[in-house]
Amino acid sequence: MxxxxxxxxxxxxxxxxxxxxxxxxxxxxxxxxxxxxxxxxxxxxxxxxxxxQPSTSPAAVSDTTEAARGVQRSYVEGISVEADVAARSVAVTSSFHGAEIVLFGAIDDSNFSRIGNAPYDVVVAIQGRDEQVVLRKKNNVAGMWINTESASFKDVPSFYALQSSRPLAEIAGSAFYSKHNIGIENLLSSPSNGAGALSAAERKGYAEALLRLKKKNGLYVERENSVTFNGRVLFRSTIDLPPSVLVGNLIARVYLIRDEEMLASYTSKIRMERQGxxxxxxxxxxxxxxxxxxxxxxxxxxxxxxxxxxxxxxxx
Amino acid sequence: MNIYLPIAEMSANIFVFLGMGGAVGFLSGMFGVGGGFLMTPLLIFSGIPPAVAVGTEAAQIVASSASGAIAQYRRKNVDIKMGVILLVGGIMGSMVGVQVVKILRAQGQFELLVSIVYVVFLGLIGSLMLIESLNTMRKAKAGKQVSARRPGQHSWIHGLPYKIRFHRSKLYISAVPPLLIGILVGFMSAIMGVGGGFIIVPAMIYLLRMPTSVVVGTSLFQVVFVTAATTILHAITNMNVDIVLALLLMAGGVIGAQFGAVAGEKLKGEQLRFLLAGLVLLVGVRMGWDLFIPPEELYSLSGIAGGGH
Structure with a gap:
């Protein structure tokens, strides 16, 4: 036509x-x-x-100096731990579908205190940037399931992975972890809502739901036996960063523990930003x-x- | 193959969304509808946040209706005067709708509004189309002449003030009804992520009694500009337009529409409407499912909008 x-x-x-x-x-x-x-x-x-702006120096420099990477150490006499990640920055580009963080480190024990003592344990925590989250709870209103209640949590880590060389319960008791702020349960503040005070049961419900949902989305991870030793001093651990993680710098913490005692720790920053x-x-x-x-x-x-x-x- | 969606902030399979765009494009080409009312629910079902689905779909409709609008304009099937009045109303409605999205999103109730509006509209329109197409099919079988529209009938609309002469539509009616229809369509466009053809076309035929020759062209004219305005308003107010996602849907959509148009020519009008009615009802039921069936997880999690950087 x-x-x-x-x-x-x-x-x-x-x-x-x-x-x-x-x-x-x-x-x-x-x-x-x-x-x-x-x-x-x-x-x-x-x-x-x-x-x-003079405050933000070029990336090449900031990646190499320890101060810029936020490196902090604590140790007891003669024992320290050093660690680093294979890639110090994670780039979120158009092909980003999660990342793998390889963390490795070594124990420096100049006193040879390991002889005759229990073995060392290493616990690694990778924490994403904090965010404020709102949890909503559905109720049945006239046959429909509607969000009717809510509570907000301040400063919730958007991502938290805890990896250890042995099951956490075998390394130390729960009092130890809460004292050193290790583990997501020990990092959460209590929820609040604008109107009235929440009852203890409600707070518990929201906190449990937060952990449940974050775990389901792969954003809170706990893996035992995932820090592996190579000989007596070298160790490594691999952490999977899911693609849904909130973009922002991550903090890597390495703890050296023996007999419920914190021997040494090491902290450094992993940059994560959008690129291109x-x-x-x-x-x-x-x-x-x-x-x-x-x-x-x-x-x-x-x-x-x-x-x-x-x-x-x-x-x- | 995955691509990171910058606004939805998730990694998505390219082929899933290309395919989704293609499938909806095929259906919209076949039935001659915009497809927003199918695409927005599909995006929500596939895990895109409802607000991002609505904002992104507005951008995609600009693409899918732009070429049609130009073709109709070239054939002089657009009543520009009517279109402009509808458009003014449309932009007003869209401005309100975008604010409603913002407020409800902050309160965590936007998903509820989308579900209810979709269930009500899809249920209503699907049922009406189903009844109408069944009646037409029955009459055609009985060999009766299918009655066309009856022009010249006067209704309450002719009693309204601010009358304007619409030469192209051969009408002399008040500007108030088109303006109100425009407002309704603009509002729906902003909260539902649709072009609004399913409201404006029946309104033009049955309320304004415009000649069918200009209905499609004028509605496309209004849809292009209202969705363009809605896209920009969403981008400013809600920051929920994902260009990458929109481009994927557009690419799939324009290709699917070409094949759909060919397939549509092989079916009769009432058969098409019957099939479309079934589809509309199906999407409505699926939307309502989440609303009425007890959820496995009562709690849901959301970050504070704008808290990111």
Missing amino acids: QRAQNMASGLEAERRPFSRYAIYAVVGFVLGATALAAAFYFWWSQNRANVS LMRLMHQLAFSHQLLYGILAVALAAAAGIGASMVFRKSGH
Whole structure:
């Protein structure tokens, strides 16, 4: 039908729809390109502003100095623990689907106190950045299941992995872990809600639900026998970071424990940040919302018109 | 193959969302509908946060209806004057809707609103379409002439003030009903992540009594601009438009729609409407399922919106 019409009215009909579409395509392209150019300009100017501040030194330097990595040590006479992660930063790019953190370390025991004593145990904790979370509880209202109650937790680690060389219960009692703030149960503050005070049972219900949901999503992990020794001094542990983890710096802590005694500990930071296109899009979406919205519409319009052009041509 | 969605903040399989876009595109090409009312529930079922599903779907509808709107405009099937009045109302409604999303999201009740609105609208429209298509099929079988619309009938609409002459639609009616319809459609677009064709087309035919020749073109005109405005408003207020997800859905959608259009030509109008009605009811039931069936987990977890950086 279309072909017949084209043939009947000759060249003019052939040219007209194409030139129309060419104009739409050009307009769409110009809009998209302008938005993209503006986006890059904002991104570039923001980056330049970051670099010009003396407080944030370039990444290459901050990754190597211990102070910048937040390294802290504590130890008893003669015994210390040193550790590091294979990759000191985790990049969230468009292909990010979780990461594997390889942590390794060594025990320095210049007194040879291990002779005749119980073996060492190493516990590794990787903690994500804190966030405020709201837990909602559904109740049946007129046959429908509706969120009716809620409570919020402040400073909840978005991710927490606890790995140990032996089952935690065999290494020490629960009093030891709560004293040293090891384990997610010992890190959570009690929930609150705006209106009235929560009863003890309600608080317990919310706290249990928080742990249950976080564990289900793979964000709270506890793995025994997952710190492996290589000989007597070298150890390593691998931690899987799920893709749903909140983007933000992580803290790695290594504890050296023997006979319910904290012999030494080591703390350092693992950088985790968005990079490349993900960084650009996140900055646009949250700092230049109008521009991001216009960009989304321009892309959508260009995609829709472009596709119809392609299919119109191939349909002949 | 996985891709990280920057706003939904999750890693997603590319082919799942390409396929989803393709499947809904096929159906929307076949039935001649926008597909937002199918895509938004599907996105929610697949784990995308409801607010992100609604914002992203608005962007995708811009893509899926833009080429149609241009084609209709070229065929002069758009009543621009009517379209502009609908659009003004649409933007007003969208502004309200976007604020409603923001408030309910902060209170944890947005999912509830989406579920209820979808159950009510899909149930209503699905049932009406089912009855209408069955009646038409029965009449066609009995050999009766299917009655068309009866123009020239006067109703309460003609008593309203601010009358305007719409040359293209051959109407002389008040501007109030189109404006109100526009507001309703804009509001629905913002909270449901739909274009709103399923409200505006029946409203144009049965309430405004516009000629069918301009109904599709004018509704597409309004849908493109209202969803564009909704996308921008969502981006500003709720920061819930995921461009990466939208692009995946668009890519699948435009391809699926081409094949769907070919498939649709082989079926009769009332058969199409019957199938679509079944589909609409099915999605409505699935939406209602979570609302009425006791959940396994009573608690749900959410971060504070805007708390991230």
